Amino acid sequence: MIGIDWGTSSFRAWRIEADGSIADRISAPRGILTVEPGAFPTVLDEMIGPWLRAGEDLVLVCGMAGSRQGWKEAAYLPCPADARALAGALTPVDFPTARVLLVPGLSCRDENGVPEVMRGEETKILGLLDRLPAGRSLVLSPGSHSKWATVEDGTVLRFVTQFTGEAFATLSGNTILARTLDRGAPEDAAAFEDGLARARQPGGLLHHLFGQRARFLFGELTEAASASYLSGMLLGHEVAATLPEGTTQVVLVGDGAAMGRYARALRHFGVSTTEVTEDAAAAGLFRIAASLGAAA
Amino acid sequence: MIGIDWGTSSFRAWRIEADGSIADRISAPRGILTVEPGAFPTVLDEMIGPWLRAGEDLVLVCGMAGSRQGWKEAAYLPCPADARALAGALTPVDFPTARVLLVPGLSCRDENGVPEVMRGEETKILGLLDRLPAGRSLVLSPGSHSKWATVEDGTVLRFVTQFTGEAFATLSGNTILARTLDRGAPEDAAAFEDGLARARQPGGLLHHLFGQRARFLFGELTEAASASYLSGMLLGHEVAATLPEGTTQVVLVGDGAAMGRYARALRHFGVSTTEVTEDAAAAGLFRIAASLGAAA
Numbered sequence: 051m052i053g054i055d056w057g058t059s060s061f062r063a064w065r066i067e068a069d070g071s072i073a074d075r076i077s078a079p080r081g082i083l084t085v086e087p088g089a090f091p092t093v094l095d096e097m098i099g100p101w102l103r104a105g106e107d108l109v110l111v112c113g114m115a116g117s118r119q120g121w122k123e124a125a126y127l128p129c130p131a132d133a134r135a136l137a138g139a140l141t142p143v144d145f146p147t148a149r150v151l152l153v154p155g156l157s158c159r160d161e162n163g164v165p166e167v168m169r170g171e172e173t174k175i176l177g178l179l180d181r182l183p184a185g186r187s188l189v190l191s192p193g194s195h196s197k198w199a200t201v202e203d204g205t206v207l208r209f210v211t212q213f214t215g216e217a218f219a220t221l222s223g224n225t226i227l228a229r230t231l232d233r234g235a236p237e238d239a240a241a242f243e244d245g246l247a248r249a250r251q252p253g254g255l256l257h258h259l260f261g262q263r264a265r266f267l268f269g270e271l272t273e274a275a276s277a278s279y280l281s282g283m284l285l286g287h288e289v290a291a292t293l294p295e296g297t298t299q300v301v302l303v304g305d306g307a308a309m310g311r312y313a314r315a316l317r318h319f320g321v322s323t324t325e326v327t328e329d330a331a332a333a334g335l336f337r338i339a340a341s342l343g344a345a346a
Numbered sequence: 347m348i349g350i351d352w353g354t355s356s357f358r359a360w361r362i363e364a365d366g367s368i369a370d371r372i373s374a375p376r377g378i379l380t381v382e383p384g385a386f387p388t389v390l391d392e393m394i395g396p397w398l399r400a401g402e403d404l405v406l407v408c409g410m411a412g413s414r415q416g417w418k419e420a421a422y423l424p425c426p427a428d429a430r431a432l433a434g435a436l437t438p439v440d441f442p443t444a445r446v447l448l449v450p451g452l453s454c455r456d457e458n459g460v461p462e463v464m465r466g467e468e469t470k471i472l473g474l475l476d477r478l479p480a481g482r483s484l485v486l487s488p489g490s491h492s493k494w495a496t497v498e499d500g501t502v503l504r505f506v507t508q509f510t511g512e513a514f515a516t517l518s519g520n521t522i523l524a525r526t527l528d529r530g531a532p533e534d535a536a537a538f539e540d541g542l543a544r545a546r547q548p549g550g551l552l553h554h555l556f557g558q559r560a561r562f563l564f565g566e567l568t569e570a571a572s573a574s575y576l577s578g579m580l581l582g583h584e585v586a587a588t589l590p591e592g593t594t595q596v597v598l599v600g601d602g603a604a605m606g607r608y609a610r611a612l613r614h615f616g617v618s619t620t621e622v623t624e625d626a627a628a629a630g631l632f633r634i635a636a637s638l639g640a641a642a
Contacts, residue, residue, distance in 0.1 A: 157564075162547045164557040165564045195556055213521075213555035220520045225512050251458045254587025255551050256580070259509035260491055261460040268453075268461045284552070291550025 051108040052101055052148075053335030054094075056115035057081050057170060061093075064332035065101050066339075072332055074101070082120045090121040091145050102147050109150040110335045113170035116141065116152035126157035126167055132205040133176050133334075137341035153338060158208045166211055170331070171197045174303045177334030178326045179204050182301060188294070189301045190316075192308035194219070198292050212288045215308065221259065222280055230266045231276035241275035242311070245282020246318045255287045285315040297321055303330050347404040348397055348444075349631030350390075352411035353377050353466060357389075360628035361397050362635075368628055370397070378416045386417040387441050398443050405446040406631045408469035412437065412448035422453035422463055428501040429472050429630075433637035449634060454504045462507055466627070467493045470599045473630030474622045475500050478597060484590070485597045486612075488604035490515070494588050508584045511604070517555065518576055526562045527572035537571035538607070541578020542614045551583045581611040593617055599626050 054063045059081035065074040078097060085093050095102070098109070116124035124141035140151035155169030171191040178189065182201060191197045194215040200207045222231055248258055262280060265271040271279060293300075293316075300316050302309055303326045313323045350359045355377035361370040374393060381389050391398070394405070412420035420437035436447035451465030467487040474485065475497070482498045490511040496503045518527055544554055558576060561567040567575060589596075589612075596612050598605055599622045609619045 157560075160549060160553075160557070162544075162549075164544070164547075164554075165560040165566065166557075167560050167563060195559075210549065210553060211556040211560070212550070212552045213559075214552050216521050217517075217552055217555065220516045221513075224516045224520045225509075248458075248460070251460075252587075253456060253458075253506065254508070254583060256508045256510050256513055256584050257456075257506060257587060258460075259513065260507040261456070261462075263491075263509075264453075264461040264463050264507070267463060270461065287550060288552050291548075291553060 051110065051336065051339050052098055052106050053332045053339075054098070054109060054111040054115075055113045055170060055173070055331040055335075056111050056120070057113045058083055061097060062331065063098050063101075064329065064335070065106065066332060066336050070333070070336045072329060075329075075332075082114050082117075090115070090143070094145065094150070095147075107148045108339060109145070109148050110140070110153060110339055111150065112153040112173035112331060112335060116154060117169055120152075122152060124152040124154040126169075127154045129156055129158040129209070130205045130207045131156055131172070133337045134341040136172065136176070137338050140338075140342075153335070156206060156209070160210065166209060168197050168199075168209060168211070171199070171303075172206060173334035173338065174330040175199050175201060175206060175334065176204075176337045177330035177332065178301060178303055179337070180333075181324065181326055183299075187301055188297055188299070189303060190312060192302065192304050192306075192312050196288065196312075210292055212292060214284045214288045218281055218284050221284075222277055227259065227262055227276070227280065230263075230273050231280065232273040233277055235274040235277060237307070237311075238275045238278040239314075241271070241278040242282040242314065243318065245279040245284075246286040246315055248279075249283050249286025249290060255283070258283050258287075281311060282315070285311060286318070289315050289319050293319055293321065299324070301326060303327075347406065347632070347635050348394055348402050349628045349635075350394075350405065350407040350411075351409045351466060351469070351627040351631075352407050352416070353409045354379055357393060358627065359394050360625065360631070361402065362628060362632050366629070366632045368625060371625075371628075378410050378413075386411070386439070390441065390446070391443075403444045404635060405441070405444050406436070406449060406635055407446065408449035408627060408631060409466035412450060413465055416448075418448060420448040420450040422465075423450045425452055425454040425505070426501045426503045427452055427468070429633045430637040432468065432472070433634050436634075436638075449631070452502060452505070456506065462505060464493050464495075464505060464507070467495070467599075468502060469630035469634065470626040471495050471497060471502060471630065472500075472633050473626035473628065474597060474599055475633070476629075477620065477622060479595075483597055484593055484595070485599060486608060488598065488600050488602075488608050492584065492608075506588055508588060510580045510584045514577055514580050517580075518573055523555065523558055523572070523576065526559075526569050527576065528569040529573055531570040531573060533603070533607075534571045534574040535610075537567070537574040538578035538610065539614065541575040541580075542582040542611055544575075545579050545582025545586060551579070554579050554583075577607060578611070581607060582614070585611050585615050589615055589617065595620070597622060599623075
């Protein structure tokens with residue numbers, strides 16, 4: 051089979067053997083934002099044509115390709131949901147030479163009834179089930195919108211989204227804080243820890259943001275340290291608001307520098323982490339495909 | 347005397363009689379950002395030349411004209427501070443035909459030692475002292491960075507800044523929320539109240555921001571209502587984080603639509619408000635001038 055994680059800005063595909071091992075992989079900057087309306091089949095063939103002509107006939111696609119802005123909308127599946135439920139809710143799309151199916155995202159409601167959605171992360175979470183301890187686990191997928199999923203016995207029970215990555219981008223790029231913040235500076239571990247500690251003080255995030263400005267004016271924060279300080283503050287607020295009491299272990303899934311920052315933020319709160327960075331989406335797509343027969 | 351509130355984007359001046367009454371006023375879009383380096387005396391003469399030639403010889407200037415980016419830096423005066431302390435810390439600038447003095451801003455430290463600054467608001471606060479009840483009062487000045495000042499017996503004891511206005515501007519203008527938010531829609535009182543109520547639920551501001559996106563995706567929030575909802579959420583977080591327990595009354599000083607929004611947000615938290623919208627800066631500048639003799 052072929053598994054694809056087709057996101058907003060990137061396209062990643064894996065050719066997966068019948069035993070789940072990965073035979074080949076490709077990655078390209080061909081996210082859905084680069085695809086003209088109606089051109090999804092053409093781009094798919096450009097990307098994985100050789101694998102198709104070598105005989106692959108099942109393609110599972112997760113990520114934003116299944117959104118309203120993508121190939122076709124694959125409606126969100128409400129939690130709790132497992133691989134079998136996702137396999138039973140795949141959305142087929144027209145493609146001449148293979149069976150192409152879009153994985154739906156997941157939805158749930160928070161304790162106050164406000165909706166939650168994820169798209170793409172559900173597949174990565176399924177891909178790391180083998181690495182989770184028995185019982186209930188907390189899985190965190192960093193990103194522009196980070197996802198904190200509660201998983202038990204192969205089922206995603208519920209999840210919480212935090213807007214932290216996007217908040218960092220706009221606060222560090224478009225506000226008065228941007229004027230005295232060197233976005234190109236290397237990460238400053240001490241400033242990041244200062245930011246984490248600041249998040250645990252009273253006054254609220256909006257007060258803490260102004261404090262960053264005032265600290266700079268008083269010579270207590272440098273331009274080079276400001277991005278790390280802001281990142282620490284925001285991650286600290288996220289973790290403080292989201293981490294269930296008594297949590298001692300979180301599994302992080304993803305890649306890039308955010309993984310390390312989240313690991314350090316969680317350690318600051320006394321939580322140890324396991325990091326899964328490789329091919330979690332591929333493993334998840336394989337797991338969903340394996341459930342196809344059972345769900346059909 | 348002449349009093350001036352010379353801010354980032356606007357210039358407001360009052361000709362004030364010896365008894366404190368206002369004889370004349372002008373307002374122009376000549377904030378410090380429009381003034382070339384070295385051109386402050388020229389612009390001042392353009393603005394208030396007729397009053398000077400009519401015999402006025404004392405000019406007090408508050409606001410960003412006293413910042414590093416302004417005419418000359420008038421260093422922040424630490425709290426607690428009253429009119430007499432400000433009068434004793436004025437910064438003179440060179441001007442040929444009158445005595446021109448810049449009012450310093452105020453600074454303090456929050457309970458964790460992080461600095462706070464204001465510039466311009468201190469003068470408005472002094473200007474409404476006559477309207478405050480005896481004892482301790484809470485005065486709130488809305489703005490890009492709102493200021494919550496604790497005032498007692500004519501003295502600003504301390505204050506707290508919240509980044510709310512600027513956070514609203516960038517979240518509503520530069521994030522994924524902007525794509526489904528009509529900034530030109532009229533205020534929606536029900537959506538604003540929904541946002542206030544949301545801010546009092548658990549999960550944290552960063553979670554609530556994503557919830558706005560998800561509510562739109564699920565058809566539970568319209569583009570027309572989104573700006574009011576976001577505004578309510580942010581103001582709700584600000585008030586919840588800042589309002590001292592047991593507060594029943596807040597005095598609002600300023601102008602524009604933000605005054606009404608803050609009044610509604612405070613009412614939501616069971617607090618009644620008094621709104622002072624007119625010429626508070628003029629009254630404050632007069633009060634500082636009246637203290638000049640005593641401080642000299």
